[in-house]
Amino acid sequence: MATEPRSPLASLAPATPLTERQEARRRRILQATTQLASRGGFDAVQMREVAELSSVALGTLYRYFPSKVHLLVATMQDQLEHLHETLRKRPPTDQDPAARVAQTLMRAFRAMQREPHLADAMVRALTFADRSVSAEVDTVSRLTTAIVLDAMGLTGRPSPEQLSAVRVIEHTWHSALITWLSGRASIAQVKIDIETVCGLIGTPAEPARA
Amino acid sequence: MATEPRSPLASLAPATPLTERQEARRRRILQATTQLASRGGFDAVQMREVAELSSVALGTLYRYFPSKVHLLVATMQDQLEHLHETLRKRPPTDQDPAARVAQTLMRAFRAMQREPHLADAMVRALTFADRSVSAEVDTVSRLTTAIVLDAMGLTGRPSPEQLSAVRVIEHTWHSALITWLSGRASIAQVKIDIETVCGLIGTPAEPARA
DNA sequence: GACCCATCTGAAACTTGTTCTAGATTAGCG
DNA sequence: CGCTAATCTAGAACAAGTTTCAGATGGGTC
Numbered sequence: 001m002a003t004e005p006r007s008p009l010a011s012l013a014p015a016t017p018l019t020e021r022q023e024a025r026r027r028r029i030l031q032a033t034t035q036l037a038s039r040g041g042f043d044a045v046q047m048r049e050v051a052e053l054s055s056v057a058l059g060t061l062y063r064y065f066p067s068k069v070h071l072l073v074a075t076m077q078d079q080l081e082h083l084h085e086t087l088r089k090r091p092p093t094d095q096d097p098a099a100r101v102a103q104t105l106m107r108a109f110r111a112m113q114r115e116p117h118l119a120d121a122m123v124r125a126l127t128f129a130d131r132s133v134s135a136e137v138d139t140v141s142r143l144t145t146a147i148v149l150d151a152m153g154l155t156g157r158p159s160p161e162q163l164s165a166v167r168v169i170e171h172t173w174h175s176a177l178i179t180w181l182s183g184r185a186s187i188a189q190v191k192i193d194i195e196t197v198c199g200l201i202g203t204p205a206e207p208a209r210a
Numbered sequence: 211m212a213t214e215p216r217s218p219l220a221s222l223a224p225a226t227p228l229t230e231r232q233e234a235r236r237r238r239i240l241q242a243t244t245q246l247a248s249r250g251g252f253d254a255v256q257m258r259e260v261a262e263l264s265s266v267a268l269g270t271l272y273r274y275f276p277s278k279v280h281l282l283v284a285t286m287q288d289q290l291e292h293l294h295e296t297l298r299k300r301p302p303t304d305q306d307p308a309a310r311v312a313q314t315l316m317r318a319f320r321a322m323q324r325e326p327h328l329a330d331a332m333v334r335a336l337t338f339a340d341r342s343v344s345a346e347v348d349t350v351s352r353l354t355t356a357i358v359l360d361a362m363g364l365t366g367r368p369s370p371e372q373l374s375a376v377r378v379i380e381h382t383w384h385s386a387l388i389t390w391l392s393g394r395a396s397i398a399q400v401k402i403d404i405e406t407v408c409g410l411i412g413t414p415a416e417p418a419r420a
Numbered sequence: 421g422a423c424c425c426a427t428c429t430g431a432a433a434c435t436t437g438t439t440c441t442a443g444a445t446t447a448g449c450g
Numbered sequence: 451c452g453c454t455a456a457t458c459t460a461g462a463a464c465a466a467g468t469t470t471c472a473g474a475t476g477g478g479t480c
């Protein structure tokens with residue numbers, strides 16, 4: 001863990017900006033990954049297949065994404081950015097911040113239901129990631145936090161309590177997804193869990209209960 | 211996924227009761243697993259090494275535990291049973307149910323801090339487990355639920371709201387562990403998250419509508 | 421255009437989880 | 451005891467993630 005001998009492609013803001021061909025390669029790789037993951041989930045994303053499908057040598061694939069988990073976490077980041085865009089255009093409408101957050105997460109959940117295999121690949125990679133991926137996972141986490149904070153629609157800086165609540169919401173979100181993906185919880189149960197945890201967000205209209 | 215052609219060793223209450231030698235083998239395997247996991251976490255648990263360390267052929271190891279994840283989930287089950295025993299003997303003392311649950315989870319968390327590599331192996335296996343392990347993961351989940359319900363010390367059957375709260379607490383527990391294990395959250399932060407989510411117990415918050 | 425260096429390619433090699441096979445051992449039973 | 455089926459062993463074989471390396475290609479510089 002000394003100075004990073006990593007490729008210049010590792011971070012979000014690359015030291016060396018990518019050439020056009022490199023950008024295109026990266027796109028092709030992520031697209032191939034999405035395609036394979038949508039078909040069969042985590043196991044169906046095989047590095048050799050990703051390389052072939054994106055017309056890139058295996059070694060090159062590993063230069064762009066140093067492991068399968070990195071690759072899938074990057075895919076999740078990609079998807080989350082899309083989601084964030086979509087949500088910005090059509091934000092949740094409810095009056096209550098807690099309800100807005102729940103609404104937002106349920107919207108994301110429905111997106112996952114449409115591509116359960118893809119969801120499987122991304123979420124499993126995210127929770128399986130070890131320290132070597134923590135920077136990338138952190139980026140995903142910050143994106144998720146941003147989405148939730150947006151949904152809360154708060155004015156000004158979030159309080160420490162609000163940040164705690166948001167972290168717990170994210171915990172619940174990830175773990176509930178896992179239980180759903182592995183067939184141990186129903187869609188209805190995930191919904192209940194999300195709504196329950198969103199109760200941690202203070203309702204401004206209502207004072208704290210006794 | 212038709213009729214199970216699995217070994218009679220698969221479930222908790224085996225169809226064929228194990229002979230003494232078989233029981234001893236199982237013990238040796240789990241002990242070897244714990245030992246290797248304690249040394250280097252998930253990656254250090256290598257099936258060939260587990261087999262050798264427990265003086266069992268590789269094929270036999272796979273007969274007892276059909277995959278590495280099964281093996282580690284069984285290890286977690288083992289550890290949780292110990293924890294449950296310990297907690298029964300010295301239950302948390304606080305007046306407030308929420309505080310008792312938080313206290314209990316923090317105790318478990320301190321146990322994990324003593325063996326972070328072992329924790330890594332078990333928790334990563336648990337969240338990485340796919341459908342083929344869902345029965346075993348479910349057993350672990352039920353054990354965890356039992357521990358939390360014990361800590362709540364409730365009289366009579368838990369209400370649906372209480373069960374939701376407990377599920378959300380478990381979600382937070384698992385996911386917070388993950389973030390700690392991958393170095394993205396401090397011990398203090400895990401503590402805060404646990405205490406935050408335990409707030410769902412005492413004051414039955416209204417679920418947000420989506 | 422010639423040269424240089426980083427990058428990319430193709431293919432083999434290595435690692436570790438998992439499966440398979442042939443033969444030895446064990447447990448249960450008459 | 452002797453038989454039979456299940457279990458166990460040793461080891462090869464296979465699958466997929468990862469690494470490595472020799473050579474080809476591309477982009478920038480003189």
